[in-house]
Amino acid sequence: MTSATSEWLTPSTRTELIENLVSGVDRYNPSNVSILEDYLYHQIRSGEYDCLANLAILKLYQFNSDLYNPDVVVNILLKALTAEPFPDYNLCTSLLDDRLVNMNPDEPDPLPVLLPILTNLYNLLHQCRFPAFWTFYHSDELESLRENYIVECVGFEEAIREVAARAVKATFTRIGLDRLGTYVDLSGPELEMWIEKQGWSLDISIRTVSIPSNPDNEIESVVIRENVKLAQLQKVIAHAAQVK
């Protein structure tokens, strides 16, 4: 059985070249940053995700501040948003050392402006406040983010809906249709299509969606009792038999 983290550690979509980079000493070589950046753009266009490779890019930026490319950083953070409930976003921010004065006044560094916005998005996701997330997402403040970055990131909204779906799956056995709609920012026929893709069943008459059972939303009261094995008592019993 594949563990929960095996795909996160070594995505099946990672090529051998990247694998060598990530796991070896070459990751520190500044000239390799372009390979990793290309891989990131591949992830963006195809909807894949490779956390450790992106962290390697951030680490190179940490050591070589002249390689810094704010667009890359924003894209990495966007991708990390979609990985909830894994702590990827935090891992990425941990590697973002302070930026010094931007030497190039023609191209202002967008990151100091965008970072609080992205962190806000992350917090909303982490606190499972999905309707608020979508409201904020569609607000004017995020317009530049949406138009410059998210539009290029294939499947971003889908991935966020997956995050919401994961949270909903774990907590609910049945959920109201409208409520679910606010969580995933869909309505009407689109919502119904999405529900069907998830494999959930919809009962339109009572406007409720039923979620199939999974290990998280099945509960039973369990009393964990001790299971004393005979082998453990062996010495005691044998000794007692001897005494007679």
Add this chain to the structure above:
Amino acid sequence: MSAQRVALWAAEPDLDDDINDVDIPLTIPPYQNADLYDDPNLDESALLAVQAQIAQQTALAQIPDVVKRFIIHFHQAVLDNDLPEITLAYESGWNRLTEKFYARTEWPEAEIIAPLVNDDQIFLILYRELCYRHVYSRLQPDIDDRFHSYENSCELFNYLLNSEVGPVPLSLPAQWLWDIVDEFIYQFQSFALYRSRPANKTDEELAMLGSEGGAQAWSSYSVLNVLYSLIQKSRVNEWLKARAEGKSDEEIDEIVGEYGTKPLYRQLGYFSLIGLLRVHVLLGDFTLALKVMDNAGLGLCAGEKVPFTAPTATHVSTAYHAGVCYLMLRRFTDAARVFTGCLNWVMRARQYHTRSYQYDQINKTADRMYALLALCQTLAPTRLDDNVINVVKERYGEQMTRMGRGEEGLGTFEEIFLYACPKFITANPPPYNDPNTLALLINPPTPSSPSSPTPTSGTPTITDPTQRHLRALSAHFLALSPVPTLRSLLKLYTSLDARKLAGFLDAGVDEEEVLSWMMVMKNAGRCVGRVRGAAGADKDEKNGASTANGSSAGSSLLDGEWMSISDLNFVIDENMIHIAESTVGRRYAGWFIRNSEHAARVFDGLRASPLPGSLPGAKTQGKGGESKGDTSKDTAPRTSGQKVAWSKVV
């Protein structure tokens, strides 16, 4: 002359080891150029050289004889590769003399004592390493000290790694090797912290930091280079893998090559792995830190075997940093397990370490681990080992209650984290080579001054990296703040309407928010954790998706499964919340079995021991320190048919 001197000093009460018996072979060798003095045609440089020599000789004469003897003895031991002698000199001799003569000053410089050791450069490098360590720990290193210690470390590692004739013929005790690596990283950390504070520096310091050499000293790349080179040269990763696969000794020797077979390099390689773990944690890269230790495992603290006997400090350092990584990865069960394992081990091993100066350091790290454990418990309460949990409750009980009350606990949470976390560093220095930018950094312009750039266009600021990491964890804490209240309410019901629940909570909380909190609570009830071979009782657990994994060999430290850590489970059926609480029965079997076996051993012991002479007139009683259950039962009258258990017989 020598013989007399030895006798006099032999009266020293605290030098009770062999130093007194060492026959001093010679005093300072005479310098050939001493008669240059008389030559009227002397040139400037020769005169200066002679003057330097005289200065050196006077300085040398000022060193106490005890210290001189020690240095000679130490040098001899290193030359002979006499490991026990070196260990003795290193652990007790050096520390004793430091306490006695150099508690507040530096040891004499290497150049001064050079004649005592025949200018043996290698020994002088090692000697300097010890001197600088003393400066960093007892005194305040100034910028010259920092640069010189860096150069010295580079020379040492250069000698070890780049000698043309293959592995060097040196043999040093494991404790010293660990200290070399540990100190190297500590000095790097100290320099990084020093460097990141450009305010309050003298002009000279600023100039040195801004220079070419200043930028190179203690750069992150060079530190990483050293550690990686040690690891690669000694092929320690291959060695660990081969051992784990159970290869034979010959195969292993072949795999590790000529460097890897020498214990010096192997130990240095292993310690460098732990060093890398630490450096990555300091720089904020937690996944890479854990990845580095994949082959080495987490050692004794996680209940695994270690490849060789390493100093206690190694295990403690490994556990502390691995625990911090797991904590930042939000894998609280793993973090708690690592901390508990180590703390248990430290408590047991404590008795052997009171003499060592490392005792303080180990204790300090243990204290921080207790604090971090308190944090883990708040974020993810689980059952822990009783011994450890008692100490945690004792020290942090009050803080834990405060943190358990939700948002108001944030201050306490941050306080504890700041106390217990490592001193994180940034990889890059402030721009010392650019005085203008540097000035901006030190005195950021206020918004009202006309010449200041607008705040969003990248006004440079220096923030402590620790704050960044703290924010990440605090955000998680805040997200979980409604959980304790919800828990206490849910415990009272088996099913509850969400609207009613919203009503119980503070006014102004609507149903939507409550549902969000429920989802957060559900998320908080699970975390990723490493699964090991589960024994006995665990197999009855049906919660969560944990599986009993047979072996953890070959798996990465980053692997894990989602496991349920909360005993309060619930599910929402549209608007109705169904709650199921699972109770964990107390495990008493182990305790009772252990004590029954102990009682059985006592019983056997008593039976086997000889009867003392029985007193006359007391034969019928059959007593005397031991009695077989049956005989005493026969003599005592039985009024009831009830069989009396042997343990109840007085």
